[in-house]
Structures are given as structure tokens and as C-alpha cells.
Amino acid sequence: MKHNFGAGPCILPQEVFQEASQAILNFNDTGLSILEISHRSKEFEAVVAETERLVRELLAVPQGYSILFLQGGASMQFAMVPLNLLPEGGKAAYLDTGTWASKAIKEAKKVGDVAVVASSADANYNYIPKAYGIPVDAAYFHYTSNNTIFGTEIFETPISTAPLVCDMSSDILSRKINVADYGLIYAGAQKNMGPAGVTLVIVKDDLLGKTGRTLPTIFDYQPHIAAGSMYNTPPVFSIYVSMLNLRWLKSKGGVEVIEQENIIKARTLYDEIDRNPLFRGTAVPEDRSRMNVTFVMEDKVHEDAFLALAKERGLVGLKGHRSVGGFRASIYNALSITGVNALVDAMQEFEEKNK
Amino acid sequence: MKHNFGAGPCILPQEVFQEASQAILNFNDTGLSILEISHRSKEFEAVVAETERLVRELLAVPQGYSILFLQGGASMQFAMVPLNLLPEGGKAAYLDTGTWASKAIKEAKKVGDVAVVASSADANYNYIPKAYGIPVDAAYFHYTSNNTIFGTEIFETPISTAPLVCDMSSDILSRKINVADYGLIYAGAQKNMGPAGVTLVIVKDDLLGKTGRTLPTIFDYQPHIAAGSMYNTPPVFSIYVSMLNLRWLKSKGGVEVIEQENIIKARTLYDEIDRNPLFRGTAVPEDRSRMNVTFVMEDKVHEDAFLALAKERGLVGLKGHRSVGGFRASIYNALSITGVNALVDAMQEFEEKNK
Ligand SMILES: Cc1ncc(COP(=O)(O)O)c(C=O)c1O
Ligand SMILES: Cc1ncc(COP(=O)(O)O)c(C=O)c1O
Ligand SMILES: [Mg+2]
Ligand SMILES: [Mg+2]
Ligand SMILES: [Mg+2]
Ligand SMILES: [Mg+2]
Structure with a gap:
């Protein structure tokens, strides 16, 4: 018996492994492997629908928010967030609490003007800066709720008039959050949601389509929303295992x-x-x-x-x-x-x- | 016993399913699931290295080409190809042989000037146009070797002075190709290479870094190459199953x-x-x-x-x-x-x- 304390990809429940292993041989009694079914099959459409329903239920996601399962990892969101939310000529505010926060900042700077409101780099990120102001003209305020590398976490939702954008890769589904406080939440699945290969995005619909930027379709949230995360072939198995893991979480209470x-x-x-x-x-x-x-x-x-x-x-x-x-x-x-x-x-x- | 004629994600060998199913319970006798191991572990580094070696061997990839395993599907390559290969102010040439070719064209047009050299849209793409010229100033010539939807395939490598870029999503590894004829080859894995969730890119190194464009890191081939496909968390399981499938192909001859x-x-x-x-x-x-x-x-x-x-x-x-x-x-x-x-x-x- 091993106890896996790895930072991610990481431990998932044994019963999830059991069921995933079985589905590779025979998914839902179809006589086919989960790895060989079409993403357009009614069986897989049911998987995506249930995964979305479980996220919505477990996090109490309100109306007016879309839920997406994308590829590219949280790192792709470092770029997609400013590309989709930062208008041409606008400014975004970021809090620098660690390696991942500063990578998000680096990518945002390629897209537009970025104000770093505070940083704990001075003490190797061993604390969360608390006294800072957010520019009133910021298009959004981005922070990282849990700093996987440095072992710090932000439990109090920051107060901000700008929409909050949060990288919750390493603490999503570990504690209650109030989704209505956020404009956009993203998380690479490979900690508490599922295996590597899929990224969760929860986005308030009315923030989108306002930048004036022409984006490659794959980097634009709206076509993914319109297609129900099926704009192109989704990461079928990673979504399926996430569904199993969310079912487990629900069954735990x-x-x-x-x-x-x-x-x-x-x-x-x-x-x-x-x-x-x-x-x-x-x-x-x-x-x-x-x-x-x-x-x-x-x-x-x-x-x-x-x-x-x-x-x-x-x-x-x-x-x-x-x-x-x-x-x-x-x-x-x-x-x-x-x-x-x-x-x-x-x-x-x-x-x-x-x- | 079922025979799965689906277009993709599609059938893989039964022995690949068996071994993948087992690795979800206990990967390589580590006592851990392949779904919970770190992508930075020596065990997974060995998987990526072997997958790359198998691609190199099975397709006889020459020196001077890098092999990448990315997320985002072939659809993400529709955007990454022009972003990485089409210089500001330059022109790219495309052949329109079907739905996927025309989606690639649509994405390229967002990036720069595109010449569509020929199209078979006039006959619902039931043939491959053969008489066309490629502009001499084209940065590259893009075509789709197999048109998954319309059932046509290009067996003769086009003659072009511009570097050839080919979407081989649905016929990669099904027949011999001469990689040296190409500047870049890409393929969503979910036909002949593996399950959904990973995309193969084979790129000639000396074509890169010449556009003058600042790209989000995740859309730039060079950092992915520098990091050996580990710029961020890769789609671990999809790569692993691809490795098993490539081993199977090698064992078949x-x-x-x-x-x-x-x-x-x-x-x-x-x-x-x-x-x-x-x-x-x-x-x-x-x-x-x-x-x-x-x-x-x-x-x-x-x-x-x-x-x-x-x-x-x-x-x-x-x-x-x-x-x-x-x-x-x-x-x-x-x-x-x-x-x-x-x-x-x-x-x-x-x-x-x-x-
Ligand atoms: C908080 C946080 N953000 C972003 C990332 C990067 O995620 P990915 O590898 O999916 O791009 C990680 C990875 O561990 C993380 O912990
Ligand atoms: C030839 C070809 N190109 C591109 C694609 C799109 O691939 P993806 O869904 O991985 O983006 C497909 C999908 O079937 C295809 O057959
Ligand atoms: Mg960190
Ligand atoms: Mg002590
Ligand atoms: Mg086609
Ligand atoms: Mg007949």
C-alpha cells in the first residue's frame, strides 16, 4: 500500500482507478473501449453532460456561467484569459504569489498592459501579500488561490470591483467557493478534478466577446461554449475519469x-x-x-x-x-x-x- | 466481437487496451496508477523518450527535425502553423480538399495572407485537384493528405519549392512517407497513433523563429521543443497509450x-x-x-x-x-x-x- 503525496498529476481514489481500468476494456457494456468510441456518440455526449452537471452541482455554479473542458493545461489559460478578457488598450491587474502566478503575468504582458499589484517574491513567496490596491480601470484582477510550489493559499476572496479571475488548479473542489464572486475560474484537472489532459474553465458569459480582438478559434472561449466543449475532439478519457472522480466526491458528501x-x-x-x-x-x-x-x-x-x-x-x-x-x-x-x-x-x- | 469502423477516436489493438487497462491499476510495477504519477518522474520521462524514439524509427525521421506531443488537437495546429511559419507580411499557400483543409485555411487567414491554390468544393470534395501552381513567394504550402470525411487521399507528395506542411491526422503511420520532403507534419493522434488528447508534430528546426511575431509561449513550438514536450503538464495517459500502440506497430513489422x-x-x-x-x-x-x-x-x-x-x-x-x-x-x-x-x-x- 502506497500513499502518494505527489503534487500533480496526483493520487485519485482507488475506486476511480478500478472503474477507469474496466472502461478501457468495456465501456458501459458497449463492448467497446472508452478509448475507441466517437466523441460524437450518444454515450460520450452523456459523459460530458454528466461531468458538467457534477461540476455545476458540486461548486453550485449559478446561471449565467458556462463550464468548459479544454485542452492545453492551465498554462494555456495564462494566454487565453488576457486574449479573451483584456480589451485592446486596456489594463489587467495581477497578484504575484509564486511561480504560476508569475508565469500568468508573463503571458498577460504579451497581450496588453499589466499592473502587478503586489508580490511576495522578496521572501521566496512564503506569504500572501495583503495590502494592495487594484487599479479602478483594470479589466480584471487575476490571482492564484493556491500556490502549489510554495505551499500558500488564499482563503479570503479578494475584494475587487474588477471581475476576479482565479487560477484554482491546485485547490478547486477542496473547499467551498462562491462562484458568483468570480468572472472566470480555471484549473488544470490534474490535482483534485481528474488526470492530466483536461482543463476546467468556468466563465461568466457576459464578460466575453468584448475585446475587439480576432482570435484563432481554438483560443476563443465562445466557440467552445457554443459547441459544448466539442469544438474539436475533446480529451475523451481525461473527461471520463474526471466524471468518475466527481461522482466519488459527490458520494462522499x-x-x-x-x-x-x-x-x-x-x-x-x-x-x-x-x-x-x-x-x-x-x-x-x-x-x-x-x-x-x-x-x-x-x-x-x-x-x-x-x-x-x-x-x-x-x-x-x-x-x-x-x-x-x-x-x-x-x-x-x-x-x-x-x-x-x-x-x-x-x-x-x-x-x-x-x- | 465487434468491428469498429468509426472515424476517430477509433479502434486500437486489443492488446493495447489490455495493457493500458492494467497500467491504470499498477504502472510498471510501481504500485501506482499511470494516472497518478508525476510527469517529471523518471518513469514517465522514459515513456516520452520511448514514444519519441518509436515515431523517429517508424517514420524514419531524419536529423534536424523535432518531434512534439502537444495538446489541443489538429485544430490547434490550424492556428499554430501560420503563427509559427508565416512571417508578418508573408503569404501561405493552401490546397482545399475538404472540411479540415478549409478549417485550416480559415485559421490561416486570421494570421496573414493566404492563397488557396485549388479546391474541389465544386464536387463536394470527391476528388483531389491536380493542376495548380504554388506562388513562388509562399512561406509554405499546406495540404491534407487524407480527407477523413470525403474519403480521398493524396498519395503523391506535391512538388513545391515552398516547404510542405501536411495535416496527416488520418493517415499518419498507415504508409511510408519521406519526412525529409516536409517542413512540418502534424496529426491528431486519435486515428492511427493513439487515443484522443495528444497531437503529434514533426517539424524541421531551421524553419522556426523567423516570423518576427511574439507568441504566447503555449503556441510557440520552440519552448515546447526546448522542454522535450514538457513545457507544461503533458497529456500523460494519451502519450502512454500512443507508446503502446507504436510498440504494437513496430512488433507487426x-x-x-x-x-x-x-x-x-x-x-x-x-x-x-x-x-x-x-x-x-x-x-x-x-x-x-x-x-x-x-x-x-x-x-x-x-x-x-x-x-x-x-x-x-x-x-x-x-x-x-x-x-x-x-x-x-x-x-x-x-x-x-x-x-x-x-x-x-x-x-x-x-x-x-x-x-
Ligand atoms: C496553480 C497552478 N497553476 C498552473 C499550473 C500549470 O498547469 P499545466 O501544467 O496544466 O499547464 C500548475 C501546475 O502544477 C499549478 O499548480
Ligand atoms: C484530417 C483531419 N484534420 C483535422 C482534424 C481535427 O482534429 P482535432 O479534432 O484533433 O482538432 C480531423 C478530425 O477528425 C481530421 O480528420
Ligand atoms: Mg506556485
Ligand atoms: Mg517543528
Ligand atoms: Mg475532410
Ligand atoms: Mg457497385
Whole structure:
């Protein structure tokens, strides 16, 4: 039994793997593999419709918002957002809280004028800047709700008169959000939604079609909306597995139930990091992420030994990103409290051994 | 036992389904699912490297060409090709042989000046135009080697001083090609290469970086090349299944062997269409596709009855595209001669019954 703490693509529920594996041999008793059916078949249209319904239900998406399943990853959204929402001659505001936020900024700058309202680059992104102003003439304000690499998370929705655009790649579906607060939400699926290969976009329809820009069709949200995410061949299997995963989340009781579990998992792990004299968290306590727990050892020389012990205990994917070092425990929805407890046990065992 | 004649996503070998199904439960004895491993893991890096090696070997790709696995489908290439290859103020030449060719033209026109050298729209694309000139100042000449919807195929590489760019989505890996004749080749994987969700691009390196255009990173071939198709999270599973399918093709003897099988399959089916007084091919005989065989009944009233009989015999995916009507039998690499014979048997059975 392994516990997979990898940052993404990442753990999904075992029952999702079981059912996906079966559908590759025989999908829905069609006698065909899910990999060989037409995306225009009624069977696959039902999959897309159910996936969309589940997103709408689990996140309580209100009327007036479209839901899209696109290719290209969250990185493609770094470009699509300004191409679709930033009018010629307009300005966009961005908050810089990490690697992904700054890549989004870099892409937006190619499209138009960008105001970076604040940045925590000065402290290797170990906190969330809080005192900043958003230019009143901004077409939108973009932020990254969870900083996968640096282990910080923004729990309070920023106050902004400009429409909010949020990269929720690594915390979507982990906690309640109020979609009506946002103009656009996007997320690469490969954390809490599904496997790699599909990206979720939730967009308020009345923001679109106002830039005056002629876009390649594939980069324009509107034709994708008009075609129900079938403008061209969608990533069939990634959408199907996302549907299975969303069904699982619903059967668990939905986002509110998983949020309580996620709070307990995160508290359990941070408590041990704080208590255990060998370990130390890297993010400031008030901005600690519930999804990606970043920590180091007070004495770096022990880090390889701890990773080795963790591996022996079946705990994998714990090596920290090179920008932070140490460890990163990604404790997404599908990583159970059992997995967290096993990690805590390993930390205590290591402490004992090194007394 | 079903025979899947669908146009794409389409049939892949049963042994590919078996192995993919297994890898979802336990990939390479890692104790992890292929869906939960990091794209930066050494295990997945080995998958990408092998997939690239197999493409290089099976298509004899020469030095000086890069191989990419991208998201977005062939439709994204309709835009990326002119964005990357058409200089500001330059001109591109296109051949219009069907729905996909004309979509490529539409996207190129958004980027720059386009000369459509010839079109067979006048006869519902049932033939390949042959007498045309390519402007000497064209930055490239784009054509579609196999017209999936209309059932025509271009077997002779056009003569052009401009670099050739070819959409090979529906006949890549079905027959020998000389990659050195091309500047760029692209193909949505979901016919002969693998499942939906990944797109193959083979590009001559020295054509790139010459347009003077600033591109969003995700639309620029060069960063994808520099990152070995890992600029951002790739479509892990679609690449993995493509690797399995390429291994299968290699184990069969490669492209030259499959080409002979494809010739026999196509001849068998067209011979029956020609012989059988109830059926008639829609494409002119000299341009008939070996991949997508389009045909109708002399008497349209029988078409539903024939489809019903075919279905009883386990022959699925035969309904023709609405632009052509009748039937389309897609006989890609993985569709065996047994499948073709079963279709011929059904045609003869129907003929008997309707004597
Ligand atoms: C917060 C965040 N945004 C964007 C990305 C980039 O996603 P993709 O690889 O799908 O382009 C990631 C990837 O981990 C991420 O964590
Ligand atoms: C020849 C050809 N080009 C392009 C496409 C579009 O591919 P995609 O759906 O991957 O964008 C298709 C789809 O069937 C095709 O057959
Ligand atoms: Mg980050
Ligand atoms: Mg401590
Ligand atoms: Mg066509
Ligand atoms: Mg006939």
C-alpha cells in the first residue's frame, strides 16, 4: 500500500482507478473501449453532460456561467484569459504569489498592459501579500488561490470591483467557493478534478466577446461554449475519469464534507511539523496551504535519510520542489487521513531514531 | 466481437487496451496508477523518450527535425502553423480538399495572407485537384493528405519549392512517407497513433523563429521543443497509450508491413463496392482513400436496413458523415482484414436478401 503525496498529476481514489481500468476494456457494456468510441456518440455526449452537471452541482455554479473542458493545461489559460478578457488598450491587474502566478503575468504582458499589484517574491513567496490596491480601470484582477510550489493559499476572496479571475488548479473542489464572486475560474484537472489532459474553465458569459480582438478559434472561449466543449475532439478519457472522480466526491458528501476532512488532514500534519523539533514549515502560518504542505528539516543533512525512511513506509512523492527544497506533502482530496497519519508516524519514528 | 469502423477516436489493438487497462491499476510495477504519477518522474520521462524514439524509427525521421506531443488537437495546429511559419507580411499557400483543409485555411487567414491554390468544393470534395501552381513567394504550402470525411487521399507528395506542411491526422503511420520532403507534419493522434488528447508534430528546426511575431509561449513550438514536450503538464495517459500502440506497430513489422495490409484491406472493400450492384463509392476511383472508404447505396431507401444488418453482425461506426451521407468504413491500422471481410460478407448477404 502506497500513499502518494505527489503534487500533480496526483493520487485519485482507488475506486476511480478500478472503474477507469474496466472502461478501457468495456465501456458501459458497449463492448467497446472508452478509448475507441466517437466523441460524437450518444454515450460520450452523456459523459460530458454528466461531468458538467457534477461540476455545476458540486461548486453550485449559478446561471449565467458556462463550464468548459479544454485542452492545453492551465498554462494555456495564462494566454487565453488576457486574449479573451483584456480589451485592446486596456489594463489587467495581477497578484504575484509564486511561480504560476508569475508565469500568468508573463503571458498577460504579451497581450496588453499589466499592473502587478503586489508580490511576495522578496521572501521566496512564503506569504500572501495583503495590502494592495487594484487599479479602478483594470479589466480584471487575476490571482492564484493556491500556490502549489510554495505551499500558500488564499482563503479570503479578494475584494475587487474588477471581475476576479482565479487560477484554482491546485485547490478547486477542496473547499467551498462562491462562484458568483468570480468572472472566470480555471484549473488544470490534474490535482483534485481528474488526470492530466483536461482543463476546467468556468466563465461568466457576459464578460466575453468584448475585446475587439480576432482570435484563432481554438483560443476563443465562445466557440467552445457554443459547441459544448466539442469544438474539436475533446480529451475523451481525461473527461471520463474526471466524471468518475466527481461522482466519488459527490458520494462522499460533496465539497463541504471534503473540506472538513481537508482541514483535519492539514491541521494534523502542520501540528506535527510545529511540534517535532526536527521539522519546520516554510510558509508563514497564517497563509499555509491545505493542499500542499511545504516543510524542511532544521538540519538539512537529515533530509535524504528521512525521505528514505518515508519511502520504506510506502510514502512517495514527498520530495520538495527545487525552489523551496525539503519536502512537500500534497494532501489532495483523495489522500486519506490514513496517509497523513502514516506520514506523521514516520516523522515521529525519525525523531525517536535521532534522539 | 465487434468491428469498429468509426472515424476517430477509433479502434486500437486489443492488446493495447489490455495493457493500458492494467497500467491504470499498477504502472510498471510501481504500485501506482499511470494516472497518478508525476510527469517529471523518471518513469514517465522514459515513456516520452520511448514514444519519441518509436515515431523517429517508424517514420524514419531524419536529423534536424523535432518531434512534439502537444495538446489541443489538429485544430490547434490550424492556428499554430501560420503563427509559427508565416512571417508578418508573408503569404501561405493552401490546397482545399475538404472540411479540415478549409478549417485550416480559415485559421490561416486570421494570421496573414493566404492563397488557396485549388479546391474541389465544386464536387463536394470527391476528388483531389491536380493542376495548380504554388506562388513562388509562399512561406509554405499546406495540404491534407487524407480527407477523413470525403474519403480521398493524396498519395503523391506535391512538388513545391515552398516547404510542405501536411495535416496527416488520418493517415499518419498507415504508409511510408519521406519526412525529409516536409517542413512540418502534424496529426491528431486519435486515428492511427493513439487515443484522443495528444497531437503529434514533426517539424524541421531551421524553419522556426523567423516570423518576427511574439507568441504566447503555449503556441510557440520552440519552448515546447526546448522542454522535450514538457513545457507544461503533458497529456500523460494519451502519450502512454500512443507508446503502446507504436510498440504494437513496430512488433507487426512497422509501417511498410502495415501499408501492405492496408492496401489489401482497401482493395477488398472497394472491389466489393464496385462489384455489388447495390453500392457505389463516392470518391473518384483514382483518389480513393485507403483509410476512410465512403460509399452510398444506389437506392437510398435501403441504407437504414443495411446499417441495421451490419449492427447485427457487430459492425459498428459505419454511418457516413452528414456531408456525404451513406456509409463510411474507416479501416485504420488496427481494423483487421477479418473486419473488412465481415463487412463484405454483410454487403453480400444484403444483396442476396434483396434480389
Ligand atoms: C496553480 C497552478 N497553476 C498552473 C499550473 C500549470 O498547469 P499545466 O501544467 O496544466 O499547464 C500548475 C501546475 O502544477 C499549478 O499548480
Ligand atoms: C484530417 C483531419 N484534420 C483535422 C482534424 C481535427 O482534429 P482535432 O479534432 O484533433 O482538432 C480531423 C478530425 O477528425 C481530421 O480528420
Ligand atoms: Mg506556485
Ligand atoms: Mg517543528
Ligand atoms: Mg475532410
Ligand atoms: Mg457497385
